[in-house]
Every structure is written in structure tokens, then in C-alpha cells.
Amino acid sequence: MRLSDLKVKQSAVIQQVHRETNDTSSPDLVASRLETLGFIPGTKVQVITKGVFGGDPILIQVGFTRFALRKVEAEKIEIEGALT
Numbered sequence: 001m002r003l004s005d006l007k008v009k010q011s012a013v014i015q016q017v018h019r020e021t022n023d024t025s026s027p028d029l030v031a032s033r034l035e036t037l038g039f040i041p042g043t044k045v046q047v048i049t050k051g052v053f054g055g056d057p058i059l060i061q062v063g064f065t066r067f068a069l070r071k072v073e074a075e076k077i078e079i080e081g082a083l084t
Contacts, residue, residue, distance in 0.1 A: 001081065003045065004058065004074035011046040012079035014039055020076070031076055038062045039077055 006012055017035055019028040039045070039062065048059040048066060057068040 001079050002075045003047075003060065003069075003077035003079050004055075004071045006045075006047045006079070006082055008047050008049055011044055011083040012081065013083070014041055014043045014045060015078045015080050016041055018076045018078060028076075030073055034073065034076065037067065038065065044083075045077075045079070 001012070003012070003014075017031045017039055019031040043062060046061045048061050050056075050058050054071075056071045058071065058074050060067050060069055060074070
């Protein structure tokens with residue numbers, strides 16, 4: 001399951017950040033940045049709210065910090081089943 005699939009007010013635990021790129025010679029800078037910001041395996045995350053039009057952006061809380069992620073960015077984060 002991906003972070004972008006969570007519903008509003010649901011929580012989950014990050015399993016991994018996927019580093020999928022079309023060019024294998026260059027690193028995935030978005031995935032690296034997400035990990036730098038604290039999106040690392042074992043961390044609890046919660047969806048606070050989603051945008052009105054198509055659910056983009058998604059407001060995510062990690063610890064005491066909130067981040068607005070685009071769906072494309074949230075899809076890079078694999079999570080373990082949703083917690084209530």
C-alpha cells in the first residue's frame with residue numbers, strides 16, 4: 001500500500017521509500033529528499049487532509065512536523081496497513 005492511498009485521519013508505518021527512476025545512472029533526488037525529511041522505515045505517518053480537487057496536495061504529519069506532498073511524491077512511500 002502507498003501513502004497516497006491512505007484516507008484522511010488514517011495513520012500507518014512507513015515500510016520503505018521507492019527509488020524508481022527512468023534513468024538508472026542518476027539518483028532519485030525526490031526519494032533522497034523524502035528520507036532526509038524523516039520519511040524513513042519504521043516511522044509513523046498520518047494523513048491530515050487532502051486537496052479538494054483530485055486530492056492533491058496531501059498534508060502529512062511525521063512526528064510533530066507537517067508536510068504537503070504531491071500525489072506523485074506520496075506514491076514513492078510504501079506503508080504497512082492503515083492504523084486507526
